Amino acid sequence: MHLPHTNITPLPPYERLFGPVTRARIVRLFALYLVLLGAGTAFLFVAQQDSLRIFGMGLVLPGGGFLAHADICTQNGIGHLLAALAGMTAFGMSLLVWFGTGNILAPPLTWLGLAIGAAAMRHGALRPSTIGMVYAGLAVALVALAIAMSARFAFARRQRRIDNAYLAGQTGQIGLIFDAGSDAGHAAEMSLDHLQRLRFALDRALQPLDQFNGFEKIDQFQTAAIRYQLNFLAYGVALTQARFTPAFRGYMHAAQIALLDKQTQHQVWSYWALENLWGNLQADPDPVARENIMYTGFVALQMALFSASTGRRDFSEAGRFTLAHPSGTRYTHDALSLVRRLEHEYTASPYYLIACEPNWVYPLCNTIGASAIMAFDAQHREQRWATHAEDFRHNLEAEFLDGFGRYIPCKSARTGLALPAIGGVMPLAMPCFFLNAVAPDLARRQWLLLRRQLFDRIGAFRRRAFWPIDTGNYGFSRASAYSATALAAAELGDSAVYRACIEALETECPSVLKDGVIHRRKASVWAHGVELMARAGARDGFRQLIEAPPPVAGPQLDGLAYPDVLVASAHADGDGLRAVLYADGVHVIGLTGLRAHAPYLANDIAITADAGGAAHFKLPLAGRTSLHVRPQGGG
Template sequence: MRLLLIYLIMLGAGSALLLLSRHDQLHILGLGLILPGGGFLAHADICSAAGISHLLAAAAGMAAFGVSLLIWFGTGNILAPPVAWLGMAVGAATMRHGAVRAATIDLVFTGVGIVLLALAIAMAARFALARRQRKIDNAYLASQTGRLSHIFDAAPDAGRAPEMSLEHLRRLRFALDRALQPLGQFNGFEKIDQFQTAATRYQLNFLAYGVALTQARYTPAFRGYMHEAQIALLDKQAQHQVWSYWKLENLWGNLQADPDPVARENIMYTGFVALQMALFSASTGRRDFSEAGRFTLVHPSGRRYPHDAGSLIRRLEHEYTTSPYYLIACEPNWVYPLCNTIGASAIMAFDAQHGEQRWAGRAHDFRHNLDAEFLDGRGRFIPCKSARTGLALPAIGGAMPLAMPCFFLNVVAPDLARRQWLLLRRQLFTPDGAFRRRAFWPVDTGNYGFSRASAYSATALAAAELGDSAVYHACMEALEAECPSVLKDGVIHRVRASVWAHGVELMARAGTRNGFRQVISEPRAVAGPQLDALAYPDILVASAHAGEQGLRAVLYADGIHTIGLVGLQAHGVYLANDVTVTADANGKASLRMPFAGRTNLHVQARGGR
């Protein structure tokens, strides 16, 4: 309705110029206001070369306006559509070819009337079909009540100490190699654009999420290079080349020149980085980025923007309560539900880690607006909405944009996650049970290449979190079939898959039923002996868990290496695989031990069980 009102204002202004003015140029300007490129229709016909050229100019103008809409969506440049529309209207009005024919005016008004009528009929039909589909969907959901235990059949990790395989470790190295390179280097990252989903910041985000979730599930009692990788990926987010895009987006989207990406509505940076910090703290027990100014952004001009985990969370809180839909925009003006569930997860994690209730008072409003403003007539989440015009884009992109929000919704609103997942799940299998690969978009979100890698990985990620083992295994098998793994120099990668897809796959492989929800709501505080200071990649840690019986770990290496231990009692005496070690005053110790491939390590206090 807001978008319609904006157009009716344009239509009224153009009509007033056509009907009330006596100047030819104003008549042409009026046509240009009624339709983008419409001013060129003033002298268009199909009987003369000049008339045909004007007709082609009008068609080109409409196409140019369409391109400006894509620029608006892709970069947040809100100036592009009005500048294109008004620029063509003024340009056409400067062409002096005589008076506008009355027949042309009648034709334009008739065309506009037909289009508006067709849109009204289409919208009415769409809502009627949506009402019918909702009844079908609700009946389907009711029929699934007795099958929930069969669908969500994956067993949680309770009571187990999971271990990565050597293959899994080699996939993890894809993220670690990129994280552990010098801070200013970005070797192995894709550099395509910084405005959409191929941006470097998203590659950093999801590689970091994958490392954090891997840490939380498989190696909570290992510090070393796993901690270093997460810190490095956050420090890379603070590099100017990662956040420099905001100066342009803020200028042409908000008409402000402030280059600080945290200062104003910008959840695609603030929310995503806040979750990165939250997962680092939840998986390691460390609070490095809670220190004031720890995440300081330095502009090439020398201006500094001091931030930290607390300042990012406070900014998210403020933006949620002041945004028109209670959800925060990504690119200026464009609001994405997926991005907002990421930001909400970050606040919830911060609450759990600091014993606060920031999100408790906002959860109801967030959920209400998510339901009221970001579901289409059929009950599916829309990908995004324009805060200024109300324009909501249709759900495109196959299964992935419907599946991935379920992963984060399982923290924010678990019942919504299940509802959306069950409705999506119908589309993933044929009536005879075959996996429907055509339900997945053949374009990789992370690099715009032709590959279903990101679609399979993101859907597998949501399936793992919800506990749907059938979908998880079907996605992983399809991923391997279409984008086979390649082992090179000890690292497994997929040739056509984007870095973003690799990060999401790493998250999926670290996933377990309600695993992400548990990491967010129950951050681990590791106590007792822990591994530290291991040479990467000479030693790969497949498992490291500390408990009443001390530290139990599984490592892959060959030859003799030094193992670092921390978290010991000061001057305490321990047995490490029957070798006696004594901690120093800081609770640290080291030992040299032989390796032959997969090697077990057990560290316990001497005299312990």
Template sequence: MHPHTDIVPLPPYTRLFGPVTQARVIRLFVAYLALLGAGTALLFLAHQDSLRIFGMGLIFPGGGFLAHADICTRDGIGHLLAALAGMAAFGVSLLVWFGTGNILAPPLAWLGLAIGAATMRHGALRSSTIEMVYAGLALALGATAIAMSAWFALARRQRRIDNAYLASQCGQLAVIFNAAGDAADAPEMSLDHLQRLRFALDRALQPLDQFNGFEKIDQFQTAATRYQLNFLAYGVALTQARFTPAFRGYMHAAQIALLDKQAQHQVWSYWGLENLWGNLQADPDPVARENIMYTGFVALQMALFSASTGRRDFSEAGRFTLTHPSGKRYVHDAGSLLRRLEHEYTASPFYLIACEPNWVYPLCNTIGASAIMAFDAQHREQRWAGRARDFRHHLEAEFLDGFGRYVPCKSARTGLALPAIGGVMPLAMPCFFLNTIAPDLARRQWLLLRRQLFGRNGALRRRAFWPIDTGNYGFSRASAYSATALAAAELGDSTVYRACMAALETECPSVLKDGVIHRRKASVWAHGVELMARAGTRDGFRQLIQAPPALARPQLDSLAYPGILVASAHADGDGLRAVLYADGVHAIGLSGLRPNAHYLANDIAMTADASGAARFNLTLGGRTSLHVRAQGGG
């Protein structure tokens, strides 16, 4: 089925859970039945009230505090409030588990509440209390069963409606996905675009151990420094590939620096804790065990660096070595990251790799898969070819909810999934990466999502976009607009792209300061995603991953940053065409020329040295075009 002419339908909804998820849910239910049995045995067979109350606490979190709860006495109300506080505390432990991967938090909270209730002086346990607990439990289980049945019926109905809608859109594909590729052979950034690029370059080109301009909030969730580095690097790489493939200089240096910053201990130190309390292992190496949020994301960073520059720096053995403060070194490179990804994909029952210990995110896995595909194309290998079918099958069977949306994440140990919260962004952004892995699925999910974006009057529905910035948890729709625009650019939906970028400018206006454009309320992560979107073009990411361009020669090199800003640099036969922004006389470096050959740079004659390099001085006045050509050439 060709992704540009047909739409793959949603699979029939015949079961609540996929096979792997169902096995995990059943295992969880059996574990709870064992806990319920132990609690019931203590409740009815123990002779001490404290043990019986402990048994009530095992039946559900905070249940032991209900031993003397009522609404008629002061002490009874106190017990009831204690039970409610206990259930709230258990809810917080679940958030801690989700947010940090700390799998010990929920069971320890449950056990601690049971012990705490058992140590209180309740007096004799009343039979009416026991009856109330079991009645409440039966009511909760019955309500859950009814809710699941209702969900199943509604979901089956919605699948039919959605598939009918998808079928109706077949004739509209050319209207919806209407963006063309680059109209120009040598696309060029505007000065405004260059000033936005400087937001990333300024952060990348500072000393490796400095992180000025990065947000430091937490290292466990989406505000983590590693994600800021990832997406700034992705933005620089996509910009390099589209606008300046024939420029080496500070664009290459920025990508290398953003990768080397990923190797700084402060960026990956979080894993020592997560691995300890999530996997009960003391190994701080973030690559040694399933941890796609680091391994997969960094691997894609390396892949895009190679695809956009033609360089293989990080394929050199040991090039990405991580040094622990203890002095222990973890020797890695692109190859070791890829081997880890391959192993983990195969070893996981879900065929998707966990991020935080236990939590599996489809989005993160599409990023890791894109990295493998990119290196396959660059090295003419077939790592992903044998895995693509299984990946797609498990993605559809295990991570597609009843209403046709990919769940944000799922617990690998319990099978429980978070609902599709967060507005349109967590539904839109996977489409960007899916367009490389399974473009028909990307197109299907985008069409289903697109219905939510516009009101009846044709205006963008602001309420569909999450008002909290993923990158810094502040109140801003910057990340939501940027991520949705990014997916729209890749899929070729110019209507959504323009609407999102306009809304972004309206709600988070650009600010120019010292030659750099930023948005005050937007996170660094959102700035990186916006840079990616501005470098995007229809199927641009997919083409860069699957068919990386040949190394452009000759190349601009050794230009002073930020003294000279390169808006465009493209190979032109045996020469080069570029557009530079600067004022005054500047030294221009070239590399990749034919050794000892004669060239003209505009009207300046020069001769390449034996290594194919040359330097000359050029007077620049604002926007200046540069044409380098072999003497006697066109």
């Protein structure tokens, strides 16, 4: 199912700097600062003690108390000036800590600590001229900010009109841009190279549950966290299963189950105890209990894709996803409880989008959570998302679309402040993949606007548009940026961008084959997972899997030894099965889903199903080997 080629949704008119919820949060923040400014001013002009007056100056400006004795003429004055600069830098670092770990206490405590530290220094009376300079500086900064925001608003309104004119002009080019064909009805097959890349994920998934060999252990608060590595490796395996091996159980099912069960290991979710404590001032370590879409939404989609690609409902069993705390407390969850939590948090949020780290709201994460609910609906014949879709879309457009038509990476739920669109094209490209399931017209619009940055005037691919930092391990590599953009291109059907990204990825991060597994030395585990998703992608493949997962019926391969036998393709063929296997020597092949006691031919080998519809037989394999299982006497 594809959108009509003429369906290009324009950007909404740009009539105000901020959406209503964001504006209310920013006004509240400004009012809070005015209270702080008033208190600091009161100390400055009413208090008799110099230490209290300096403390007041520290309330007016982070590190401002050190300016009380600052000058550029004396050694003491220069020291105080440097102390003020160091204090402002420390406050800036506390903002980064707040963003990186959700620690909302860091900025106010740093600000207060700097004020107290400056007040504790005794260097004589505070100079009146210094007070005047601080207030004059604040006034100049406020005027400059107002001018900058007015100029940005005017420029953005002009750019919005230009962008909409551009979008209207793309109507005739849509068929040329989104030119990839559909995979529907085609028995897709992985190449040996593709199978060797899949093994990167399978090797990590199929190790003992409490082992994480081959995973990167850098931090558990940001994008290098193990939970994200598990998520995206699992998404890659699920998409691979759905496209190439829907009629194969065996190690593909086992890998997806293992990657979900690894999410229950305490080391994966222990981060939340700290984040919840210093971000929400709550001591509950359960990562599902409160707005935490980076765990709840991501795992819910993991479960949804497992069910959609296998037809199984293991994690719909009550309490199947249980988190055991070292204290002995157990938090029992399952697919339904995660979906219900997502629904509650969507409706409870003023933004109608859920925070990740306490306070920080990411549109990308929320499209992942929305996809999970949509998939749950399709699998259980429910209409949960229908009650949220309109509000979600409205708030996404009203609160998270900046003046230049880009979805902002993230926004503070408490202050309304947003991070600038840094990170190159990847944070603009990757949301298009998940958005294609939630709001396909918006995904197409955003992709068309982004695509202009990917090629220069003569059609050359702009590699410099991709951030040289790998999101998954913070190393110097464009692997994650190329993989994520290729993923969105595959889903939307833009074959030119997909090819350009994969070629650039291979050039800058060459594939290395070791012991039958292909990896890229500089690429993070996260980037490998995203690349696996991209290679399993097809036009609207993710959307179709979310909206209408295909039924899993008929004969299925099962019980093959990994990695002795690699399954490149396995598709139901009426009452039979067609598969492609890679191995050498004679191997035992297992089948399930056969008709009880019915005779079959596996290539030229006669087999009979047992009472449970299962059978086993030995098959000689030599490299790439085709297998056709059919009822005896059938075609």
